[in-house]
Amino acid sequence: MNATNETTTARAPQVWGTxxxxxxxxxxAFYVDVFGxxxxxxxxxxxQVAHAQLDWPEGGGIMLGSHKPDGAWTREPGTAGFYVVTDRVDEVHRRVVDAGAEVLREPRxxxxxxxxxACxxxxxxxxxxxTYRGESRTAG
Structure with missing residues (x-):
């Protein structure tokens, strides 16, 4: 494809962290009340939560449920990591601090x-x- 035919595309989020x-x-409750x-x-x-879908107001979301140690699709609680895009970094940080959650890295x-x-x-x-939204993609 030559450069004159390339277009920047924006897609609805289709990757869901679990x-x-x-x-x-x-x-x-913590994710709703503190993170937003x-x-x-x-x-x-x-x-026992079989399935929960929590949407991020600015796009995307996560899915979670109660730990099932013997399940075919199991994840050890406390081992996940996520990056969430937001224009409200200071607002979310303030709610995290007010809730007494552990801040791993102050806003910077x-x-x-x-x-x-990070928290x-x-x-x-x-x-x-x-605020980092990733690099732009071009249609292929």
Whole structure:
């Protein structure tokens, strides 16, 4: 393809991070109340969450459920890591600090043009919130 035919494309997010939790209802509440995710679907039987979809208001989201150590698709709680694009870095950081969550890296500007911070959730998963949206893709 020559350069004159290339176009920049923007696509709806289609990659969903997944994780499992020892206390999924509490972790969902933390993600909603502190991080700002929106609960789109939560299928639970008491404290056992079979599936939850939490959407990020600025695009994308995560899926999670209760830990199933013997399940075919199992993830050890506390081992996930996520990067979330947001224009509200300071707002999310303030809610994280107010909630007493562990801040791993204070807000800062990076050499690749992002403004971001990192923290751990109540089960130990690592989260980075920043303004970096990745590099532009061209249609192929």
């Amino acid at each position: 994780l499992q939790a020892h206390d999924a209802p509490a972790l969902i 995710f929106e609960p789109t679907a939560v299928y639970a039987d008491g404290d 500007s990076t050499d690749y043009g992002s403004y971001e911070f 751990a959730d109540r089960e130990g998963n690592h989260w980075s919130f920043g």
